[in-house]
Amino acid sequence: MADALIIGEITDGAPASATLEGIAAARRMGAGQVAVLLPGADAASAASAAIAGGADIVYTIVDGPAADGEFDALVDAAQAAVTLSGARYVIGAKTLTGRDVMPRLAFRLGTALASDCSVVSLDDSGRLIATRPVYGGNAEASVACLGSVAVASLRPKSVDALEPDTSRIGEVSPLAFEANVRTRVLERVEEAGEGVRLENARVVVSGGRGLGGPEPFDSLRELANMLGGAVGASRAACDAGWVPSGYQVGLTGKTVTPDLYIAVGISGASQHMAGCSNSRTLVAINKDAGANIFKEARFGVAGDWQKVLPAFMEQLHELMG
Amino acid sequence: MTLHIVVTAKQVLDPETPLSAFNVADNAVSTAGNIPPVVNGYDEQAVEAALRIKEAHGDAKVTVLSCGTDFALDVIKKPLAMGADELVLLQDAAFENSIDPTMAVAALTAAIRKLGDVDLVISGRQASDWDNAQVPLGVAESLGWAVATIGRKVDVQDGTVRVERVLPDGHETVEAPLPAVVTVSNELGTPRYPNMRGIMAARRVQPTVWTVADLDLDGTASPAFELVSLKKPERAVQTEMITGDDDADAGRKLALRLREERVL
Numbered sequence: 234m235a236d237a238l239i240i241g242e243i244t245d246g247a248p249a250s251a252t253l254e255g256i257a258a259a260r261r262m263g264a265g266q267v268a269v270l271l272p273g274a275d276a277a278s279a280a281s282a283a284i285a286g287g288a289d290i291v292y293t294i295v296d297g298p299a300a301d302g303e304f305d306a307l308v309d310a311a312q313a314a315v316t317l318s319g320a321r322y323v324i325g326a327k328t329l330t331g332r333d334v335m336p337r338l339a340f341r342l343g344t345a346l347a348s349d350c351s352v353v354s355l356d357d358s359g360r361l362i363a364t365r366p367v368y369g370g371n372a373e374a375s376v377a378c379l380g381s382v383a384v385a386s387l388r389p390k391s392v393d394a395l396e397p398d399t400s401r402i403g404e405v406s407p408l409a410f411e412a413n414v415r416t417r418v419l420e421r422v423e424e425a426g427e428g429v430r431l432e433n434a435r436v437v438v439s440g441g442r443g444l445g446g447p448e449p450f451d452s453l454r455e456l457a458n459m460l461g462g463a464v465g466a467s468r469a470a471c472d473a474g475w476v477p478s479g480y481q482v483g484l485t486g487k488t489v490t491p492d493l494y495i496a497v498g499i500s501g502a503s504q505h506m507a508g509c510s511n512s513r514t515l516v517a518i519n520k521d522a523g524a525n526i527f528k529e530a531r532f533g534v535a536g537d538w539q540k541v542l543p544a545f546m547e548q549l550h551e552l553m554g
Numbered sequence: 555m556t557l558h559i560v561v562t563a564k565q566v567l568d569p570e571t572p573l574s575a576f577n578v579a580d581n582a583v584s585t586a587g588n589i590p591p592v593v594n595g596y597d598e599q600a601v602e603a604a605l606r607i608k609e610a611h612g613d614a615k616v617t618v619l620s621c622g623t624d625f626a627l628d629v630i631k632k633p634l635a636m637g638a639d640e641l642v643l644l645q646d647a648a649f650e651n652s653i654d655p656t657m658a659v660a661a662l663t664a665a666i667r668k669l670g671d672v673d674l675v676i677s678g679r680q681a682s683d684w685d686n687a688q689v690p691l692g693v694a695e696s697l698g699w700a701v702a703t704i705g706r707k708v709d710v711q712d713g714t715v716r717v718e719r720v721l722p723d724g725h726e727t728v729e730a731p732l733p734a735v736v737t738v739s740n741e742l743g744t745p746r747y748p749n750m751r752g753i754m755a756a757r758r759v760q761p762t763v764w765t766v767a768d769l770d771l772d773g774t775a776s777p778a779f780e781l782v783s784l785k786k787p788e789r790a791v792q793t794e795m796i797t798g799d800d801d802a803d804a805g806r807k808l809a810l811r812l813r814e815e816r817v818l
């Protein structure tokens with residue numbers, strides 16, 4: 234039995250960072266016993282890292298469609314884990330998998346998902362309070378979950394994982410459940426990106442419609458290379474076909490949290506900011522001094538990127554030797 | 555046999571509304587002035603996907619379902635002008651857009667059941683601004699149908715639907731048996747513009763209107779959430795504008811300033 238259940242994922246043989254963040258969120262809100270569902274071939278070995286990260290019980294699934302990441306089976310597994318654990322609070326993450334699995338799980342449990350939360354807490358009567366940024370961070374909404382089970386998903390990287398404590402002990406048990414897979418994956422094609430992955434980059438240089446075409450992205454690539462970073466883009470630049478859609482940062486693109494985010498020729502629409510507003514330092518270059526991006530940026534230059542950027546890069550070159 | 559495709563379309567605030575037009579006060583978000591609503595952009599893509607299937611399939615019918623309290627008819631008729639066959643408005647005071655997708659899911663589910671012969675539901679991947687992307691998944695779960703999300707290509711063949719899904723770094727093809735629910739994304743391509751003939755035809759169509767009573771809903775689906783607070787977050791950012799003799803000079807000063815702050 235547990236009070237909270239984290240719908241976990243495994244990446245590279247270990248609990249995903251979003252999963253460790255979910256465990257931490259449950260612990261911090263004082264939920265009591267925390268169980269984690271870990272589907273994946275490496276679940277047995279990943280379980281000890283989950284326990285060190287704050288879990289009391291780990292349900293593992295090491296083979297079959299759920300371990301392979303089939304969404305239908307994951308929903309079935311999650312539902313079984315909720316029943317088995319008796320958890321009142323179910324927490325997942327807004328990852329690629331969580332986007333599909335968490336809402337479906339919530340509806341199966343007769344409720345709806347409090348999605349994309351930055352904070353979860355409990356109120357005096359034990360109701361889960363989910364807080365999320367809305368309107369691209371221009372407002373913040375808190376809702377109380379009313380049903381007998383509360384289901385929430387956390388925006389990745391919005392809470393810190395706990396310091397691992399390898400002396401913690403916990404229970405590991407394989408989960409038995411029945412999977413009913415209807416939507417099957419026939420083929421998966423990876424479009425290998427070059428260089429640093431956007432999601433993990435410490436520096437991101439993004440371009441928007443203001444760049445005017447695909448060629449200027451070469452300058453952004455050069456700048457990103459200088460700084461060991463990656464190139465991103467606004468949806469306008471992706472939709473124009475200047476860069477592949479994998480570059481898109483924002484509400485419907487990638488969420489990035491680099492130390493430095495440089496936005497060039499991007500107006501700062503709320504949907505774009507939703508993907509980069511947690512960057513440590515945001516720098517904007519835009520010729521319109523009234524652009525919204527300057528409301529969010531730490532440093533701004535109101536000017537034409539064609540003049541600002543080359544000089545910026547030249548100076549940078551000098552500084553970096 | 556006629557393939558019956560339902561497209562769900564939501565009337566939303568124009569997402570291009572400048573942020574400065576939004577007011578957050580008294581636990582509500584309002585907009586200044588009279589900003590006309592639009593059909594949720596992804597839902598226009600859903601219409602486009604349905605029309606492409608209809609063209610490929612020949613014998614198909616496209617019904618648009620929209621749920622809300624009141625509609626701007628010229629706005630919500632756009633899918634008809636694009637080429638959809640029928641429009642059913644689920645209109646009732648109980649269908650107020652709220653923090654809770656429960657009611658929209660219940661209403662759309664009931665309407666799809668009432669239509670009876672639906673093979674495929676196509677929805678936008680999400681409604682603008684909230685990034686909830688729950689309603690179509692909820693409808694699929696309520697109906698017990700298969701689901702595939704974020705498609706950029708949707709094909710129907712021999713009682714199955716094949717969807718090319720957009721992934722962050724690539725794509726995958728999935729297949730599901732009909733009936734099924736599919737959501738589509740902007741990668742599907744620009745939706746067609748209504749032509750003059752479509753617009754004239756749409757003008758003549760009277761939408762069917764179904765209320766809570768028509769849908770056999772008791773109108774009191776138990777809510778999942780209660781709003782506790784809605785407020786403007788404290789803005790921590792102090793923007794420092796870097797200026798110089800000219801744009802190039804400002805660029806150089808920016809590099810120096812970032813170095814000074816140890817950002818670089």
Ligand SMILES: Cc1cc2nc3c(=O)[nH]c(=O)nc-3n(C[C@H](O)[C@H](O)[C@H](O)COP(=O)(O)OP(=O)(O)OC[C@H]3O[C@@H](n4cnc5c(N)ncnc54)[C@H](O)[C@@H]3O)c2cc1C
Nearest residue numbers: 441442443467468469483484485486498500505520538569
């Ligand atoms: C549901 C939904 C989801 C969305 N999801 C996303 C998303 O995930 N990511 C995203 O980015 N957008 C998203 N959008 C789109 C978003 O609303 C904006 O339309 C988009 O971000 C605008 O891109 P942009 O800033 O590049 O273009 P614009 O808004 O056109 O801005 C271009 C900027 O470039 C500046 N500029 C022009 N020339 C120069 C020059 N020579 N030098 C310097 N500056 C110059 C201009 O002043 C302007 O500010 C979404 C929209 C919706 C409705």
Ligand SMILES: Cc1cc2nc3c(=O)[nH]c(=O)nc-3n(C[C@H](O)[C@H](O)[C@H](O)COP(=O)(O)OP(=O)(O)OC[C@H]3O[C@@H](n4cnc5c(N)ncnc54)[C@H](O)[C@@H]3O)c2cc1C
Nearest residue numbers: 374562563564620621653654677678680681686687688689
């Ligand atoms: C505090 C708070 C305040 C909120 N206030 C508002 C608000 O003022 N306005 C607002 O719009 N949302 C608001 N929301 C979001 C709200 O909770 C619902 O989640 C949301 O309206 C339903 O989900 P969605 O519209 O994001 O649909 P999604 O699930 O994102 O929609 C996906 C697709 O489902 C279909 N669909 C969804 N709804 C309908 C419908 N009614 N008719 C036909 N098709 C539909 C469409 O095809 C759409 O593309 C608020 C949320 C919170 C937490």
